[in-house]
Amino acid sequence: MKSLIVIIPLLFSTSQAATLTDITVEAVTKQIQQQGAKQFISEMPDAPGGKWHSIMQHIASGNASWLSLVPLLAPEVDAGFADDLATSLAEAIPANVEGVMSAIDDYHHPVSTQSVCAMPLYTRSVAEQNDYVVKAIQALYKSKSAQAMKCLNQLVSMVGQSSTFREAN
Secondary structure: OHHHHHHHHHHHHHHHHHHHHOOOHHHHHHHHHHHOHHHHHHOOOOOOOOHHHHHHHHHHOOOHHHHOOHHHHHHHOOHHHHHHHHHHHHHHOOOOHHHHHHHOOOOOHHHOHHHHOOOOOOOOOHHHHHHHHHHHHHHHHHHOOHHHHHHHHHHHHHHHHOOOOOOOO
């Protein structure tokens, strides 16, 4: 009986994990188009391991298909969801600078230059932030696009005002 009790939660967590790894950009896009972005977002809890978290991880990877969701989501996000979206875009800069630069929209604060290029890495260690800054600056510098230069200036400005870019222990 005890082994049955242990197996049931394991089956649930395994099926839940499989659902999250099966998520596709096509399925998410279709859902947003059917429900509208506001409804789609409102039905998702902002929890680690949840659907929103999975979408943000995909966007953070810099994959162009996942970045295409940004204009659909940006006008409808609020508070924590906005921070998540800005952070995911920022994390994607080293992997796909051009894709991120095309997703930046200064008319929607969550995905504006000010939000995305301000190093919104709140949960990262000092060493991770330092590593990110170096990689992001390299990617932005290599791009040479006007938006990348604007982002680079914002990032350098934030680093200059920050006490976090320092030697890690």
